[in-house]
Amino acid sequence: MRSLLLRLYGAFTTMAKPLVRRKLRRRAVAEPGYAVAVEERFGHYDDSAQGTGWCWIHAVSLGEARAAGILIAELRRQMPGIPILLTNGTATGREEGAKLLEPGDLQVWQPWDSPDAVARFLDRFRPRIGVLMETEVWPEMTAACAERHIPLVLANARLNEKSLAGAERLAWLARPAYSSLAAVWAQTEADSHRLVSLGAKVSGIFGNLKFDATPDARQLAGAAKLRAQLPRPVIVFASSRDGEEQQLLDVLKRFGALAPVPPEREGVQSIVKRVHDVQWMIVPRHPQRFDEVAALIESNGFTVARRSAAGAPTESEIWLGDSLGEMALYYGLADAALLGGSFEALGGQNLIEAAACGCPVIMGPSTFNFAEAAELSLAAGASMRVPDMEHAVTAALKLVEKTERRDAMAQAAVAFASSNRGAAERTAAALLAIAENAVAMEAAPVPPEERTEPRLD
Template sequence: MRWLYSTLTWAAQPLLRRKLRRRAVAEPGYAVAVEERFGRYGQPAGSGFVWVHAVSLGETRAAAILLAALRRTLPGMRLLLTHGTATGRAEGAKLLQPGDVQVWQPWDTPAAVQRFLRRFRPALGILMETEVWPNLVAACQRQGIPLTLANARLNDASLRKAQRLGWLARPAYRGLAAVWAQTEADAQRLRALGAPVQGVFGNLKFDVEPDGAQLAQGRAWRATQARPVVLLASSREGEEALWLDVLKQKVAPALTGQAPAAINSEVQWLIVPRHPQRFDAVEQMLRAAGLSVARRSCWQGGLPQADVWLGDSLGEMALYYGLADVALLGGSFAPLGGQNLIEAAACACPVVLGPHTFNFADAAQKACAAGAAQRVVGMAQGVDAACALACDAVTLAAARAAAQGFAQAHRGAAQATADAVRRLLHS
């Protein structure tokens, strides 16, 4: 039945081109090398690559951790790195070494996939976390290219969706050469689709090493501040509005006409939106509410005076977590599954979680059990909990220690995965 899927993906190509043109208006990276997405490349042909596919920013950061272990384990390895989003590709460019190649993931038509595999002839492929494409898997099977799924996760909702499309999903998962899952629960769900799970290694993101210079700078800036700093980290669309509504509700009865931040003068707020194309819109929203805003790109060597600091830079989360006392976890206050809390823990920044953390369910549960995080039912309770923790020096010190201990206790997935890749290559 894959012919039906192939027909649909072929027919959708004009829609994909139109979508890329629209997205390129806000993110010019989507206009780069568009023909690569259809299997047409300017790079010379090659062979023997270790191919890693990291669709977006989060997967690329996980891939960076794995790549460090792979380069130690496979000296001289040549990397073929593919992505689906502009932020992923921009982040991935930082990981390249001489001899490596970076291109877009081919759109999952038989023709584009065949052109991709003929051009680069990888020795092995590693898909990061969730990216399983039926035609890609089938083509790798036919050509004898072991295709694996690393740092694999699958939540209940995704399992149900895959089971409804079992005629398409099951052959794709069965066609993988190996799957290395984050948790045993993930492994069970993946096995239910026929995936060849060969190990449960934990989450690669626990092996992250925060940028030392950024972390030191953030902490040095924090030391200059009299007030605690509370961070809304990697916020998604709608969450800044939820936060703003909470502040408005708190201030309205007694302080009508004043800026919402007046009620929270005991803390300094820092907001870092997840997606760069939203920086301007978030700033406009905050200013329209009467708040003064200072964007990170305009900080002149120190911290400015403003109701809200707006983190409008990429690749500086260690600085922001170093600057913050407590973080509200973006993506968890809207039904989006939550962003990665592990990086915050590695920076010894405790987090307050909203109700939606299905993308990191195991890590969230373990973080709460360890005292590195706490769960709340919504943004109003989250704001109260984060401000209370930030202003309680004794409890905050214990939460910081718990966060760092939690991050250290779950390391090791990167080397375990690299060793498994080496065994598969040499089998």
């Protein structure tokens, strides 16, 4: 029996559909991917979207899709031919997810969390098991899966303090949703404690799937070849977020405007020369901001060369990494990386890929999204933390000048990434065990007293 509050939530999400459609139209102006197959978001599919017995994996956006790719590869290793139904919520997530599909797999949009859309999705595909990646827990979906006896799990699960506080404010929705999950596999012990406080059944602390990612060998080889030809070291601002690029540009302008070194200190290299002796690169986190960041760089008086522009001049003051799926190339080129999302109160972006590529990381004060990974990397000597952008630029300049320290940090980064592998194997094994148990339960007869009538909504 559904609670009154959950029924009210369902009524709200149903009434909100026109607003969702309007939001999608607006987003499609900048990102055309949001205009693709819109009706799938409301549970309406074409005839090609068929099949049953799926291993359904939901990866809302780009980061979750990359983690899902690691898990899917391990699932296929442990159970070749497993049919994958992949859902996404953002255009970048869907684009990345499309790269993971093999013949027999299927990709559709995540259904909007209204009773009718969720019911149509589950009735059409009848997944054997559902896997939510990292953070995506929706009240209607969890309730509907529980009613249909579809095991729904949360993999690579993380929950920071800010998200916990938000969930506690909506505890009447969050607690039933988390307690309905068949299993939760947390990234860290701290994540586990927070998830348990919301009623989740944490079945294991498996680590972060992203440690199991292998950097693209071709990109790293290409980076090494190009790097040998470059006249200057490279510092990359990786996965930068709105507001952070301006911070970097302000610091570069301020350092470049400093007075020359006084005569009594002629032997000391000036900050001006050190700034100009480095090739700076910015790689925005979100592709819809590529043009905006290019314009921002030029409006601040810098010349910019875009990765997407054939034959872009290497002598440009700032390079713009405006491509998807090439982070291994950018990290391979870089002598050091500034961590995006950590210089505003955004919680930081994932530093694991940089470590796997042997790129030392300099992070700002805000890393709550990846708190344990950040602390482990610091302890391993793979990264350093600074209070603000000015200190970050200064630290990066010192690092590229002191090649012995830079090389030591690079080696520590690779060792740090390698020593934390194994989450994919553990997660895939646990997931397949639940799926096999679901198959056994389907084959068993249902006692009359446990039978339920089909829903009519």
